[in-house]
Amino acid sequence: MKLRTIPFLWFFLLLVILxxxxxxxxxxxxxxxxxPLILTALLLYFGHFGKSLPKSIYRPTLLALLFSLLGDIFLLYDTQYELFFILGLGSFFMAHLCYALVFFNQRSPQLPKGFWFVLSLLITYGSTLYLVLAEKLGALKIPVLLYILGILTMAITAFARKKEGxxxxxxxxxxxxxxxxxxxxxxxxxxxxxxxPWSHLLVMGTYAVAQYLIVMGLLGTKSKSRATSKVIS
Known part of the structure; x- marks a missing residue:
C-alpha cells in the first residue's frame, strides 16, 4: 500500500464510521x-490521483462516482418521495454502466478461466433475487429488473478484466x-x-467497501502501468 493511501484510508474510514x-x-x-461526504472524498481522491490513467478509464470512472454520489443524495429522501427512490435507482444504474464501460475497456483478449461458471452464478443469483422480490415491486418491476441487469453487467465485466502483473x-x-x-x-x-436487522450498518458498510476497493483497484492499475513504463525505458 502506498504511503499516500494510508492517510486517506483512515480519513475514509472516519467518514464511514461517522x-x-x-x-x-x-x-x-x-x-x-x-x-454524501463518503463519495465526495473518493471522487476527489480519484480525480486527483487518477489523472494519468487513459481517458477511456479516467472519465467514465469519474462519471460512475458522480452518479453514485447523486444516487446517495436521492436515496436520502426515498422514504418521503417515491420519485427520489426511482431517481436514486436510475443514478446507480448509470454508475454501474459507467463502471462496466471502464472494465470493458480493460477486458482480457481471451475470456478468463472460470468466466462461464461465474457468469452462471451471477445470473442465477440475480434471477433468484428478482423472483423473490417480484410480487412486492408493483410498478417498479421493470426498473428493478433493469437495475439488476446493470449491476450484473458491472460484476461480469469486472471479472473479465485483463490481469496484468x-x-x-x-x-x-x-x-x-x-x-x-x-x-x-x-x-x-x-x-x-x-x-x-442493522440494515443501515450492513448496506452502508458494504457499499463503502465496494466503492473504495473499486477505486483503489483502478488506481493500482495506473501504478502498475507506470512501473512497466519505467522498466521499458
Missing part, C-alpha cells in the same frame, strides 16, 4: 451531510463489485421484502 453512527443515533438529520488490482475491483451486489441485495430485501 455516517454509520449518525444513521443509528438521534442525529439522523445530519446524514444529509455525512452520507500483480493480481491485487484485479482482485480489488472484482471484490468491490461483489460487495456492491451484497449491499444492493440487503437494501432491496429491507425495502421490499422484510426488515433486515
Amino acid at each position: 455516517d454509520l453512527w449518525v444513521g443509528t443515533s438521534d442525529f439522523t438529520g445530519f446524514r444529509q451531510l455525512t452520507k 500483480r493480481p491485487k488490482p484485479y482482485t480489488l475491483v472484482f471484490t468491490g463489485a461483489l460487495f456492491f451486489i451484497v449491499s444492493d441485495s440487503i437494501l432491496a430485501v429491507n425495502k421490499f421484502l422484510t426488515a433486515v
